[in-house]
Every structure is written in structure tokens, then in C-alpha cells.
Amino acid sequence: MVETIKDELMKFENSNCAEDSIFFQAMEEVIYSISPLLESDPRYKSHAILERLVVPDRIIEFKVTWLDDNNKIQVNTGYRVQFNNALGPYKGGLRFHPTVNKGVLKFLGFEQILKNSLTGLPIGGAKGGSDFNPKGKSDFEIMKFCSAFMTELHKYIGPRVDVPAGDIGVGAREIGYLFGEYKKITSSYEGVLTGKPFMFGGSLMRPEATGYGVVYFTETMLEQELKEPLSGKICTVSGAGNVAIYTIEKLQAIGAIVVTCSDSQGTIYDSRGIDLKLVKEIKLERRASIKEYLDVYKEATYIPVSEYPEGGHAVWNIPCYAAFPCATQNELTEVDAKNLIANGCISVSEGANMPSTPEATELFLSNKICFAPAKAANAGGVAVSEFEMSQNASMQKWSFEKVDEKLKETMQQICKRVFLTAKDYGVEGNYVDGANIAGFKRVADAMIAEGI
Numbered sequence: 544m545v546e547t548i549k550d551e552l553m554k555f556e557n558s559n560c561a562e563d564s565i566f567f568q569a570m571e572e573v574i575y576s577i578s579p580l581l582e583s584d585p586r587y588k589s590h591a592i593l594e595r596l597v598v599p600d601r602i603i604e605f606k607v608t609w610l611d612d613n614n615k616i617q618v619n620t621g622y623r624v625q626f627n628n629a630l631g632p633y634k635g636g637l638r639f640h641p642t643v644n645k646g647v648l649k650f651l652g653f654e655q656i657l658k659n660s661l662t663g664l665p666i667g668g669a670k671g672g673s674d675f676n677p678k679g680k681s682d683f684e685i686m687k688f689c690s691a692f693m694t695e696l697h698k699y700i701g702p703r704v705d706v707p708a709g710d711i712g713v714g715a716r717e718i719g720y721l722f723g724e725y726k727k728i729t730s731s732y733e734g735v736l737t738g739k740p741f742m743f744g745g746s747l748m749r750p751e752a753t754g755y756g757v758v759y760f761t762e763t764m765l766e767q768e769l770k771e772p773l774s775g776k777i778c779t780v781s782g783a784g785n786v787a788i789y790t791i792e793k794l795q796a797i798g799a800i801v802v803t804c805s806d807s808q809g810t811i812y813d814s815r816g817i818d819l820k821l822v823k824e825i826k827l828e829r830r831a832s833i834k835e836y837l838d839v840y841k842e843a844t845y846i847p848v849s850e851y852p853e854g855g856h857a858v859w860n861i862p863c864y865a866a867f868p869c870a871t872q873n874e875l876t877e878v879d880a881k882n883l884i885a886n887g888c889i890s891v892s893e894g895a896n897m898p899s900t901p902e903a904t905e906l907f908l909s910n911k912i913c914f915a916p917a918k919a920a921n922a923g924g925v926a927v928s929e930f931e932m933s934q935n936a937s938m939q940k941w942s943f944e945k946v947d948e949k950l951k952e953t954m955q956q957i958c959k960r961v962f963l964t965a966k967d968y969g970v971e972g973n974y975v976d977g978a979n980i981a982g983f984k985r986v987a988d989a990m991i992a993e994g995i
């Protein structure tokens with residue numbers, strides 16, 4: 544069977560361009576993980592599920608032309624990768640970042656199919672975005688870019704077709720502008736985007752959902768594996784965006800001590816515990832550099848990217864009980880994994896999408912670190928997005944407590960599903976394989992039932 548899988552992989556590798564290398568990385572992990580499932584049930588092979596699942600239903604690529612504050616015309620590229628809708632409407636975030644290209648969005652869209660499947664909710668997988676860089680842009684420029692982006696995107700989305708949300712560079716402000724433009728073009732007030740501000744249809748707790756969900760998942764995993772709580776433990780978090788901030792908030796709420804956060808320019812280490820109110824003010828309100836933390840806390844340490852360990856990241860060089868990579872893909876390398884393990888870390892939970900390189904993941908698994916892979920651990924965001932779709936469709940507003948309770952329940956169920964699947968397929972304790980098999984199986988079974 545392994546030989547067949549290797550043949551499959553070679554087929555994909557030979558047809559891939561350099562841009563697709565990250566997509567290939569994500570696909571390779573999944574294909575290896577699901578080999579026991581493919582071996583146990585010949586239907587998946589005879590229905591060519593793998594071949595059909597790794598090719599997106601469609602990739603929409605469009606030009607986005609907008610006028611900057613100096614009345615200069617700017618041109619960017621927009622994309623929507625509608626990957627698979629066997630389980631429900633396409634669903635997945637939009638990313639605005641200069642590194643966005645088709646390969647990155649294919650990787651994120653592919654992961655999204657399995658993540659959405661794992662939630663048990665009726666949502667398919669997609670991803671989109673643009674190479675637009677929001678950094679340094681005025682509020683007015685952001686609005687003009689979002690309007691221009693939606694001028695094209697609106698043709699391909701709808702509440703029962705494809706429902707985008709936020710991701711890196713796309714928060715409530717951008718979703719608000721995108722929603723406003725959609726409404727203007729279509730004259731339709733409908734739940735076509737999630738992550739909307741509460742005043743026009745957003746769900747309470749959507750901003751907090753991914754980060755809180757990561758912590759709920761980790762608590763369940765540690766209880767299951769070690770009967771240990773997170774309370775009183777030293778934790779390290781990377782990033783200072785939506786996912787990182789609410790991971791820190793929930794960790795602090797349950798009594799853990801978070802000593803780091805970071806942005807793309809550097810890392811803050813504060814041994815007395817990060818002042819989250821200050822981080823929110825710097826990163827969410829002023830959109831400034833995390834270095835400004837030092838203006839208030841002179842005793843904290845700032846490590847610029849130029850002083851990071853060779854081949855690694857400063858956050859993972861700091862001793863901790865549990866680590867939470869929450870910034871971006873491949874931010875935690877083999878060097879980092881070795882440092883974490885040597886410093887006594889016993890748990891790693893991925894808040895970002897695929898933040899650990901394959902070599903780092905392998906080290907965590909072989910060293911029996913409790914490892915929560917992204918597609919399971921960070922599924923809380925998309926789960927609450929689906930709750931937002933339900934609220935919009937039924938014209939209801941749920942309370943914060945109700946959303947929080949349902950989120951917690953969903954994360955606990957995902958964790959148990961992953962644990963039990965791993966056990967059933969002879970890889971107990973391996974949450975990577977458990978998540979890939981459970982996620983793949985639900986989509987694959989739907990694809991078989993729906994025919995070609």
C-alpha cells in the first residue's frame with residue numbers, strides 16, 4: 544500500500560509548479576495519514592476519491608483595480624479557490640497578504656475541507672484572498688480595495704453557494720466593507736460573509752472563537768492524555784493577531800501564564816506574563832509594532848527577527864509547558880521543535896494553519912509530545928462561522944454564553960472524535976492521523992453517496 548501511495552505522490556509532485564510546494568506539503572501529510580483507511584475500504588480507491596479530492600472544483604482568479612490616496616491606480620490579483628462542496632456550501636477565509644498566491648490558497652483550501660468536515664457541520668471547503676498588502680494603507684484605501692475586490696467576487700458567492708470569512712489581514716473592518724459592497728451591488732441583505740460586526744448580523748464570540756477553541760481543544764487533549772490542567776503552567780504563544788490574542792485571553796482566563804507574543808518583525812518575552820490589554824491596544828487599535836510593548840514594560844525583552852536563532856524562531860527558544868504557534872504556516876521548524884523538546888515542553892497546539900514544518904511534526908510525534916494539529920485545534924473559528932450562518936438564516940441572535948457553550952462542546956467533540964479515530968486505526972495518541980482520517984472519511988463518504 545505504501546508503494547501505491549508513493550506512486551500517487553510522485554504523480555502529483557511531477558505535475559506541481561514551485562508555487563504549489565506548500566500545497567504538496569499539506570497533501571503529502573494527509574495521504575500518508577489516511578493509508579490505513581484506504582487499505583481497509585476499497586471503495587475509496589474504486590471511486591477515485593483521492594484523485595478527485597486533491598483537485599479544486601474551480602479556481603477563480605481576477606484583477607482588482609483600485610485608486611490609492613494619491614489618486615494613483617493600483618492593480619492586485621484576487622482569488623477564490625472553491626475546493627469541495629460535498630458536505631455543504633464552500634466555506635473558508637479570505638487572506639490579504641503579499642505572499643498570497645494560488646499555491647498558498649490551494650493548501651489552505653485543502654486543509655479547510657478536512658477541518659470543516661471534522662466539525663461535523665454542513666460546510667464545504669474553500670479559501671480566497673489577494674496579494675494586496677494592508678500594511679501602511681489608510682482606512683479609506685482599505686475600503687476602496689475591499690469594494691473593488693467584491694465587485695468581482697460577488698459573482699461567485701452566496702449564502703447557499705460560498706460563504707467567505709476572514710483570515711490574515713482580513714478582520715471585522717474588512718468584512719464590513721466587503722459586506723457593504725456586496726449589499727450595494729446585489730441589493731440583497733443576506734448572510735454571504737461571516738465574521739461580520741455584531742450590529743449587522745455577526746455572531747457574538749466570532750472574534751474570540753478560534754483562539755478560545757484552541758484552548759478548549761488543548762484542555763480536552765491534556766485531560767485525555769495526561770490528566771493535567773493548563774492552570775498555573777507557563778505557555779508560549781506566537782503571533783499578535785486575532786488567533787494569538789484570543790488564545791492568550793482564554794489561557795489567562797483559566798490561570799495559565801503566557802510569557803510571549805510576536806509579530807512579523809520580532810518577539811516579546813515578559814516573564815511576569817504578557818499584558819494583553821496593552822497588546823490589544825498596540826496591535827488591534829493602533830496596528831503598530833509589538834516592539835512598542837517595551838515603551839510601557841522596560842523590563843520585558845524584545846528580540847528582533849535579525850536576532851532569532853539560526854533556522855528558528857525566538858518564541859520557541861523560551862522554556863514552556865505548552866506551546867501555541869498562532870502566526871502563520873511553517874513558522875515552527877525542526878530547530879524550534881528540538882529546542883522546545885529540550886526545554887521540557889510537553890504540548891504543542893496549532894492555532895495557525897500548518898505552522899509546524901513536517902520535520903517538526905515528526906519530532907513531536909516521535910517524542911510523544913501531545914500534538915494538536917491545526918485542522919482539529921483551530922476549527923473553532925469556522926464552527927462559530929457556521930453558527931453565524933444559522934443565526935442569519937433564522938433571523939436570530941444567540942447570547943455570548945450560548946455560543947461559548949456550543950463552541951466548547953464542538954471542540955470537545957472534535958478532540959474525542961480525533962482520539963477515537965486514531966485508536967480505531969491503530970495509531971492511538973497520534974492526533975495528526977486521527978484528524979486526517981476522521982476528516983477525510985466524512986467527505987469521502989459524502990462524495991461516494993453523491994456520485995460523480
Ligand code: NDP
Pocket residue numbers: 709710711712713753782783784785786787805806807808869870871872874894895896921922924925
Ligand atoms: P492576523 O492577521 O490577525 O494576525 C497574524 C499574526 O501573525 C500577526 O501578528 C502577524 O504579524 C503575524 N504574521 C503574519 N505573517 C507572518 C509571517 N510571515 N511571519 C511572522 N509573523 C507573521 O491573522 P489571524 O490571527 O487571523 O491568523 C493567524 C493564523 O491563524 C493563520 O495561519 C490563519 O490562517 C489561521 N487561522 C485563522 C482563523 C481566524 O479565525 N482568524 C481561523 C483558523 C485559522 P504582523 O502584525 O507584523 O503582520
